[in-house]
Amino acid sequence: MKSGKKKLIRKILLGCVGVGIFLGVWQLLMSMGVISERTMSTPGQVLETFIYKLRSADPDGATLQEHFLSSFKLAMIGFITAMVIGIPMGLVMGYFKAARLLLNPMFEVIRPIPPIAWIPIVILFLGIGMPAKVFIVFVAAFVPCVINSYTGVKLTNPVYINVAKTMGAGHFRIFTKICIPSAIPMVFTGIRLSLGASWSTLVAAEMLASTNGLGYMIQMGRTIIRPDIIVVGMLVIGCTGALLSFVLGRIERHIAPWRK
Amino acid sequence: MDTKAKVRVRNLTKKFGDLLVLDDISFDIKKGEFVCIVGPTGCGKTTFLNLLVKLLEPTSGNIFIDGEEADPKKHNLSFVFQEQSAFPWLTVEQNIRFGQETKKRPKHETDNVTEYILDMLGLKEYRDRYPHELSASMEQRIVIGRSFAMKPDLLLMDEPYGQMDLKLRYYLEDEVIKLQTATKSTVIFITHNIEEAVYLADRCLILSQKPTTVKEEVKIDLPHPRDVASKKFIELREYITEQIKWW
Numbered sequence: 001m002k003s004g005k006k007k008l009i010r011k012i013l014l015g016c017v018g019v020g021i022f023l024g025v026w027q028l029l030m031s032m033g034v035i036s037e038r039t040m041s042t043p044g045q046v047l048e049t050f051i052y053k054l055r056s057a058d059p060d061g062a063t064l065q066e067h068f069l070s071s072f073k074l075a076m077i078g079f080i081t082a083m084v085i086g087i088p089m090g091l092v093m094g095y096f097k098a099a100r101l102l103l104n105p106m107f108e109v110i111r112p113i114p115p116i117a118w119i120p121i122v123i124l125f126l127g128i129g130m131p132a133k134v135f136i137v138f139v140a141a142f143v144p145c146v147i148n149s150y151t152g153v154k155l156t157n158p159v160y161i162n163v164a165k166t167m168g169a170g171h172f173r174i175f176t177k178i179c180i181p182s183a184i185p186m187v188f189t190g191i192r193l194s195l196g197a198s199w200s201t202l203v204a205a206e207m208l209a210s211t212n213g214l215g216y217m218i219q220m221g222r223t224i225i226r227p228d229i230i231v232v233g234m235l236v237i238g239c240t241g242a243l244l245s246f247v248l249g250r251i252e253r254h255i256a257p258w259r260k
Numbered sequence: 261m262d263t264k265a266k267v268r269v270r271n272l273t274k275k276f277g278d279l280l281v282l283d284d285i286s287f288d289i290k291k292g293e294f295v296c297i298v299g300p301t302g303c304g305k306t307t308f309l310n311l312l313v314k315l316l317e318p319t320s321g322n323i324f325i326d327g328e329e330a331d332p333k334k335h336n337l338s339f340v341f342q343e344q345s346a347f348p349w350l351t352v353e354q355n356i357r358f359g360q361e362t363k364k365r366p367k368h369e370t371d372n373v374t375e376y377i378l379d380m381l382g383l384k385e386y387r388d389r390y391p392h393e394l395s396a397s398m399e400q401r402i403v404i405g406r407s408f409a410m411k412p413d414l415l416l417m418d419e420p421y422g423q424m425d426l427k428l429r430y431y432l433e434d435e436v437i438k439l440q441t442a443t444k445s446t447v448i449f450i451t452h453n454i455e456e457a458v459y460l461a462d463r464c465l466i467l468s469q470k471p472t473t474v475k476e477e478v479k480i481d482l483p484h485p486r487d488v489a490s491k492k493f494i495e496l497r498e499y500i501t502e503q504i505k506w507w
Contacts, residue, residue: 160345163347169362177358191312256349
């Protein structure tokens with residue numbers, strides 16, 4: 001127990017040292033003039049802007065929280081919809097041949113299309129409002145959910161299936177009690193990839209066509225030449241992604257406690 | 261042929277394309293009998309077990325249990341594979357319950373049998389652990405416990421101790437004998453280790469080279485626990501080894 005606590009402290013300390021070194025190098029490069037202040041802000045300026053943006057809508061029309069909530073809501077709606085549809089679809093395609101034959105050709109055509117390539121057609125159909133962005137996030141998050149769930153089922157150790165078969169288990173029991181639990185680690189990998197994809201695509205969508213959100217804030221920062229605003233937007237996206245990934249890890253440990 | 265046989269194998273033949281693997285195999289097994297199958301490497305022992313448990317369909321012939329065609333849905337069949345097969349996502353107790361729940365056995369009966377098996381195998385204190393938290397031998401005990409908990413009409417074991425060292429093998433072999441005696445299960449055990457076969461079996465079926473037939477049946481009438489250094493034991497082991505030689 002004590003050694004576990006020590007390990008955790010060591011992990012946190014080393015992480016902090018890593019971040020400290022990064023910030024130090026950044027500050028040093030700025031102070032030495034290697035990077036111009038016209039193209040980049042110092043860590044101190046970024047922190048100031050971060051605090052300022054928490055209470056001010058200047059200069060991009062909304063506070064940081066408003067931008068964040070707008071993006072977060074869109075990302076979560078698209079991401080969760082993709083999970084709810086994509087994971088069962090992948091699992092079923094992995095186990096039932098008829099479902100695979102029915103859905104696979106369509107999926108194989110959709111899969112290679114980059115989510116950003118959907119933007120023009122989605123704007124034509126749905127405009128630049130919330131449904132359009134949710135749809136683009138959905139497309140981005142959907143593909144990894146399906147592929148990983150499908151692969152997870154396909155990679156089920158045949159010995160486990162044979163054990164269940166010899167015990168007289170039918171298809172449904174084999175699917176629900178063997179293939180799905182066996183696929184869970186791969187499903188979670190898919191969820192992580194989906195989460196990353198949904199964030200990155202959302203920001204891209206907001207940069208192209210939006211009136212608020214973190215992507216819009218970054219885009220505005222570029223327009224008015226405010227690197228501090230750009231970096232604040234980027235850091236919020238990064239930190240949110242890391243936090244969500246951490247939360248996912250905890251959920252995975254709860255759902256799949258057998259994993260080492 | 262024995263009319264009171266628990267398991268009757270009749271004219272079992274298996275071809276893969278033009279390759280004849282098993283050629284017209286017939287034999288009977290009595291209830292509660294422990295039969296070991298030995299044969300030269302590559303003679304089709306695993307194919308034979310897969311046929312018995314209906315993972316493969318025979319080209320011709322059939323397997324009958326209590327006079328009815330063997331069917332995993334109808335009969336209690338259980339298979340201990342060579343590979344590690346404890347379900348990693350289930351605890352020790354859930355693993356042992358799995359087959360019984362598949363057979364929709366009443367809950368109180370499942371509870372009782374599970375407790376009995378956990379107790380017999382010394383797994384009670386590990387009941388909530390996952391297989392990866394235990395040693396390889398403990399994991400194999402879970403699999404063996406899960407199989408015996410089914411109260412199988414026929415339990416098939418395919419070199420289950422192939423990966424274990426000698427000491428552990430003897431320990432687990434004694435456990436299998438103990439469980440088999442207690443549950444009166446009918447067991448077919450495949451091994452390439454002749455000593456293991458003589459140590460466990462009531463009867464040994466010696467298979468020939470491909471196309472495989474039953475070359476000879478050897479009755480092993482020694483009391484348990486068997487003394488591997490006894491004259492009779494060594495004689496039987498040497499005799500069976502001689503019969504397996506194809507060179």
